[in-house]
Amino acid sequence: xxxxxxxxxxxxxxxxxxxxxxxxxxxxxxxxxxxxxxxxxxxxxxxxxxxxxxxxxxxxxxxxxxxxxxxxxxxxxxxxxxxxxxxxxxxxxxxxxxxxxxxxxxxxxxxxxxxxxxxxxxxxxxxxxxxxxxxxxxxxxxxxxxxxxxxxxxxxxxxxxxxxxxxxxxxxxxxxxxxxxxxxxxxxxxxxxxxxxxxxxxxxxxxxxxxxxxxxxxxxxxxxxxxxxxxxxxxxxxxxxxxxxxxxxxxxxxxxxxxxx
Amino acid sequence: xxxxxxxxxxxxxxxxxxxxxxxxxxxxxxxxxxxxxxxxxxxxxxxxxxxxxxxxxxxxxxxxxxxxxxxxxxxxxxxxxxxxxxxxxxxxxxxxxxxxxxxxxxxxxxxxxxxxxxxxxxxxxxxxxxxxxxxxxxxxxxxxxxxxxxxxxxxxxxxxxxxxxxxxxxxxxxxxxxxxxxxxxxxxxxxxxxxxxxxxxxxxxxxxxxxxxxxxxxxxxxxxxxxxxxxxxxxxxxxxxxxxxxxxxxxxxxxxxxxxx
Numbered sequence: 001x002x003x004x005x006x007x008x009x010x011x012x013x014x015x016x017x018x019x020x021x022x023x024x025x026x027x028x029x030x031x032x033x034x035x036x037x038x039x040x041x042x043x044x045x046x047x048x049x050x051x052x053x054x055x056x057x058x059x060x061x062x063x064x065x066x067x068x069x070x071x072x073x074x075x076x077x078x079x080x081x082x083x084x085x086x087x088x089x090x091x092x093x094x095x096x097x098x099x100x101x102x103x104x105x106x107x108x109x110x111x112x113x114x115x116x117x118x119x120x121x122x123x124x125x126x127x128x129x130x131x132x133x134x135x136x137x138x139x140x141x142x143x144x145x146x147x148x149x150x151x152x153x154x155x156x157x158x159x160x161x162x163x164x165x166x167x168x169x170x171x172x173x174x175x176x177x178x179x180x181x182x183x184x185x186x187x188x189x190x191x192x193x194x195x196x197x198x199x200x201x202x203x204x205x206x207x208x209x210x211x212x213x214x215x216x217x218x219x220x221x222x223x224x225x226x227x228x229x230x231x232x233x234x235x236x237x238x239x240x241x242x243x244x245x246x247x248x249x250x251x252x253x254x255x256x257x258x259x260x261x
Numbered sequence: 262x263x264x265x266x267x268x269x270x271x272x273x274x275x276x277x278x279x280x281x282x283x284x285x286x287x288x289x290x291x292x293x294x295x296x297x298x299x300x301x302x303x304x305x306x307x308x309x310x311x312x313x314x315x316x317x318x319x320x321x322x323x324x325x326x327x328x329x330x331x332x333x334x335x336x337x338x339x340x341x342x343x344x345x346x347x348x349x350x351x352x353x354x355x356x357x358x359x360x361x362x363x364x365x366x367x368x369x370x371x372x373x374x375x376x377x378x379x380x381x382x383x384x385x386x387x388x389x390x391x392x393x394x395x396x397x398x399x400x401x402x403x404x405x406x407x408x409x410x411x412x413x414x415x416x417x418x419x420x421x422x423x424x425x426x427x428x429x430x431x432x433x434x435x436x437x438x439x440x441x442x443x444x445x446x447x448x449x450x451x452x453x454x455x456x457x458x459x460x461x462x463x464x465x466x467x468x469x470x471x472x473x474x475x476x477x478x479x480x481x482x483x484x485x486x487x488x489x490x491x492x493x494x495x496x497x498x499x500x501x502x503x504x505x506x507x508x509x510x511x512x513x514x515x516x517x518x519x520x521x522x
Contacts, residue, residue, distance in 0.1 A: 045306040048313065049324055053333070063310055065414060072314070072411065150333065153326060179522040182443050186521060260447060260521060261440040 003027040008074065008250040012082040021084050021099065023246035025118065032073070032184075032255050033248035034061050034113040035225045036083060037232060038101075038241040041066045044110040046153030047232060051112065053150040057159055057227035059115035059184050061253065067107040073251040079111050085244035092236030097244055104241065114225050115184035116248060117162060119255045123177050129170045132211040139245070140164070141205035142224050146198025147189070149231060157231040161189060161221040163202065165213040171220050178222070183258045190221040197221065264288040269335065269511040273343040282345050282360065284507035286379065293334070293445075293516050294509035295322050295374040296486045297344060298493060299362075299502035302327045305371040307414030308493060312373065314411040318420055318488035320376035320445050322514065328368040334512040340372050346505035353497030358505055365502065375486050376445035377509060378423060380516045384438050390431045393472040400506070401425070402466035403485050407459025408450070410492060418492040422450060422482040424463065426474040432481050439483065444519045451482040458482065 003011060003020070008031040014020045024033060039047055044066070051058035062073045069079050081100045088095040088104060098104070117140065121131050133140045140162045147159040166174060171191055179187040194202045202219055203210050207226060213219060229242055243249065264272060264281070269292040275281045285294060300308055305327070312319035323334045330340050342361045349356040349365060359365070378401065382392050394401045401423045408420040427435060432452050440448040455463045463480055464471050468487060474480060490503055504510065 041306075045302075045309065048306065048309050049326065052309065052313065052321055052324055060313055063313055065310065176522070182521045260443045261437070 004029045007031070008252050009076065011250050012074065012077055015084050016078065016081045018099065024084065024248045024250060025246060028250050030254055030256070032061060032251045032253040032258065033116050033118050034251060035116055035229070036079070036241070036243040036249055037112045037114065037229055038109050039112070039232065039237055040239065041108040041110055043154070043237050046155055047112065047228070050149070050152035050155040050231065051114070051228060053152050054227065055182070056186055056189065057149060057223035057225065059225070060112060061115045061183070061251065062113040064111040066110050068111070069105075071111070071113060071249070071251060073113070073253045074249070075252065079249070080105050083243050083247055083249050085247040087242050087244050089233060089240045089242070091238060092233050101241055112228070113249055113251070114228060115258070116225055117185060117222065118248070119184040119258055120178045120181045122255060124174055127173060127177055129166055129174055132165050133209065136211055138209035138211065140208050141211055142207035142226055143199045144206045149227060154235045155231050157234050159189070160207070160224045160227040160230055161197065162208070162224040163205070163219050163221050165211065165217040165219050167216065168218050171218050174220055180259045180261050182260060185222050185225070188220050189223050192218055194219060265290045268292070269513050270337065272511050273335065273338055276345050277339065277342045279360065285345065285509045285511060286507060289511050291515055291517070293322060293512050293514040293519060294377050294379050295512060296377055296490070297340070297502070297504040297510055298373045298375065298490055299370050300373070300493065300498055301500065302369040302371055304415070304498050307416055308373065308489070311410070311413035311416040311492065312375070312489060314413050315488070316443070317447055317450065317484035318410060318486065320486070321373060322376045322444070322512065323374040325372040327371050329372070330366075332372070332374060332510070332512060334374070334514045335510070336513065340510070341366050344504050344508055344510050346508040348503050348505050350494060350501045350503070352499060353494050362502055365500075373489070374510055374512070375489060376519070377486055378446060378483065379509070380445040380519055381439045381442045383516060385435055388434060388438055390427055390435055393426050394470065397472055399470035399472065401469050402472055403468035403487055404460045405467045410488060415496045416492050418495050420450070421468070421485045421488040421491055422458065423469070423485040424466070424480050424482050426472065426478040426480050428477065429479050432479050435481055441520045441522050443521060446483045446486070449481050449483050453479055455480060
């Protein structure tokens with residue numbers, strides 16, 4: 001089966017039926033994939049406010065109402081079953097990874113779907129800019145920075161960024177391309193000197209994998225969707241559910257619809 | 262005194278001191294002006310969700326935490342005194358207009374600051390596109406449409422749009438310019454045929470004033486910040502406080518910072 005050419009709806013059905021259990025990168029090409037964070041209603045206003053105040057790191061593509069399981073951007077979907085792997089955290093501690101969250105679901109759960117860099121990596125590649133971690137078949141390198149997010153209620157913490165090395169001319173083009181996607185991280189937050197944003201060693205990422213930075217290339221940093229999950233976890237919520245890394249929610253929204261120009 | 266060249270902070274101080282009591286259009290040029298909506302905490306999650314789901318009509322520039330009076334985008338400000346005129350509504354009914362809301366303030370009030378079309382009218386004018394309601398010295402014409410907003414909790418209702426007539430070539434340029442401002446309504450929602458969005462008579466706006474549409478001009482419609490106020494009012498909240506029309510909150514944010522490209 002060619003997962004790349006299937007629709008988002010077809011992929012979600014295969015995930016729900018247990019026929020897809022792995023990472024979703026490259027599936028249903030052109031459809032927007034999203035990160036998941038589930039919190040209780042009591043934490044939802046503060047978290048929604050945190051996302052509103054930090055749109056570059058927390059670009060919301062949908063928020064479900066308390067107890068709601070169907071996303072507006074994926075009619076017919078069930079957030080409890082349509083992601084291949086979920087992670088359960090209680091009081092900020094990892095508990096287990098599960099294939100669905102039917103047993104965990106409660107009526108006061110609020111689901112946050114957060115945009116993912118897959119959306120802007122496709123147009124970067126189509127513009128001829130190589131994406132190193134895709135070339136090297138690993139995860140994108142991510143770093144905790146010395147840049148503070150804007151806090152909201154109980155939620156506060158440092159900005160996490162992802163890094164893609166590229167030629168200087170490509171970096172300029174990458175600013176233009178990703179600026180058109182303010183709804184999914186937008187323009188880079190830094191180009192050039194990792195130490196200026198508190199990164200001691202660019203070859204030792206805090207999350208993901210190190211990638212090669214070639215002679216004459218410059219590291220380009222984008223706000224990363226790991227930020228809201230890391231910040232929420234710090235507050236040790238009674239329960240928090242996320243997708244397992246790389247196992248995303250695939251919506252019916254098209255990436256091209258997230259471009260403003 | 263030349264209000265146009267003053268800083269936002271200077272204007273806010275004059276408003277607080279009762280020395281400015283009228284509309285704020287043209288004051289502190291280049292600084293972002295915002296609409297105000299205040300609701301109780303019990304309504305705040307639903308309203309924040311409504312804004313998140315309807316970013317074109319409800320572009321949030323700041324949301325204050327419950328009981329907070331100082332906006333993050335205007336250090337030193339006091340939301341209770343720094344707008345020239347406020348309107349009080351109880352159970353969806355207009356009560357009175359007041360110069361400050363110190364007597365009304367309660368600790369569970371949540372303030373929403375919503376972007377305003379002033380931000381994109383300046384670059385339109387600078388690009389040589391005349392803005393008819395400014396030329397004619399009246400308010401922008403606004404219309405209820407047949408386009409539904411995306412509901413959230415108790416909040417639902419039709420999209421309200423503002424209209425600016427212009428030459429066809431200017432309409433194309435206006436799409437480009439306003440697309441760069443997704444944080445303040447962004448690109449138009451319709452160009453050309455008012456009946457397609459449920460407007461029966463473009464010469465009879467539901468709010469604001471009618472303006473001249475000259476031979477060879479096309480009406481261009483943008484999502485309007487009146488939408489969230491109208492929608493919130495429909496739900497008859499126990500209390501809701503807004504700015505009086507044209508009497509805006511002036512933040513320290515610069516309009517140019519709201520441009521994505």
